[in-house]
Amino acid sequence: MRAAPAPTRPPAAADGDLCAYESDEQRWRAVRERDDAADGRFYYAVTTTGIYNRPSCAARLARRENVEFHASLEELHTRGYRPCRRCQPGEPEPNRLQAAIVARTCLLMNTAVAPPNLDDLAQSAGYSRFHFHRMFKSLTGLTPHAYWTAVRAQRVREELIRARTVSDAIYQSGFTTTGQFYAVSSSILGMTPQEYRAGGAGLEIHSAMGATDADPVLVAMTATGVCAVLEGPEHAARARLAELFPYAVRRADDRGFEARLAHALAHPAAGHPVDALLPRDVRRVCRHERIRRLLCIHLDPASASGPAPAPGKETALHVS
Known part of the structure; x- marks a missing residue:
């Protein structure tokens, strides 16, 4: 596979932005550049022809004043627009090959003990650094480094349960020093590693169910941070939470926390679908x-049981 040409500009969105096509300006730039990473995220319609297209369509570029942006095919059909015969929007998205490449990359990172080198990942996939980064993020909602960080965090939670000592768990999970781990331990565990190994003894844990683009989730949080995100039916998720933290005081009837969780999950970034072609574990x-x-942005653990903040008034928990 031939690598895409190197970009002449920086990526459209910063690494922490999960909504790369949120504004009309960003959408128009994607259309101008035939950005295939935007396919499925939105469609554009040309008012003078009555035709709608994918952002990556190779058709002649329309004048900006004649272009509308729409989030769904239903909107376009309601307004009477017809699909472009060239790019065939509404047909299955052309992500199968890209999903296979991303899935293979994730499999490599699942077992990697060192942070991934973006240039090496891109070269292995046959893409430029910029194009690979954009493709990975469009399919997963995360950057490659954020995905590896999440995998390492999952690994350390598993190792803390079975490893002989806390230090063994830290090093076996891919952290190079204990200081490196303790700098991010609160965001990973929501408690100290000793408390995690002790089943949450002496801690109070608030939990609530939330809706996602796939299965419902049970989210649990201490005064320090998120300690568990568990998928599945409520009874099964709560049973798993009890297995993880049998000695904690678990509170499941906190309406304030439930409201704040719903507020966080209503953020537009929560609606970014993870591509269905990717493996379930990914x-x-x-x-x-x-x-x-999202919870780190929208929930302050010290006031987790308080009312949901008004729009634009979210408290921020800064995570290293």
Whole structure:
């Protein structure tokens, strides 16, 4: 596969932005550049022809004043637009090959003990650094480094349960020093590693169910941070939470926390679908990491049981 040409501009969105096509300006830039990473995220219609297209369509570029952007095919059909015969929007998205490449990359990172080198990942996939980064993020909602960070966090949670010592768990998970781990331990565990190994003894944990683009999730949080994101029916998720933290005080009737969780999950970034062509375990890692990151933005653990903030008034928990 021939590598795409190197970009002449920086990526459209910063690494922390999960909504790369949120504004009309960003959407128009994607259309001008035939950005295939935007396919499926939105469609554009040309008012003078009555035809709608994918962002990557190779058709002649229309004048900006004649272009509308729409989030769904239903909107376009309601307004009477016809699909472009060239790019065939509405047909299955052309992501199968890209999903296979991303899935293979995720499999490599699932076992990697060192941070991934973006240039090496891109070269292995046959893409430029910029195009690979954009493709990976469009399918997963995360950057490659954020995905690897999530995998390492999952690994350390598993190792803390079975490893002989905390230090063994830290090093076996891919952290090079204990200081490196403790700098991010609160965002990974929501408690100290000793408390995690002790089943949450002496801690109070608030939990609530939330809706995602796939299965429902149970989110649990201490005064320090998120300690668990568990998928599945409520009874099964709560049973798993009890297995993880049998000695904690678990509170499941906190309406304030439930409202704040719903407020966080209503953020537009929560609606970014993880591509259905990716393996289930990859989709799960991506969903859980995005939920954790959204909660770090929208929930202040010290006031987790308080009322949901008004729009634009979210408190921020800064995570290293």
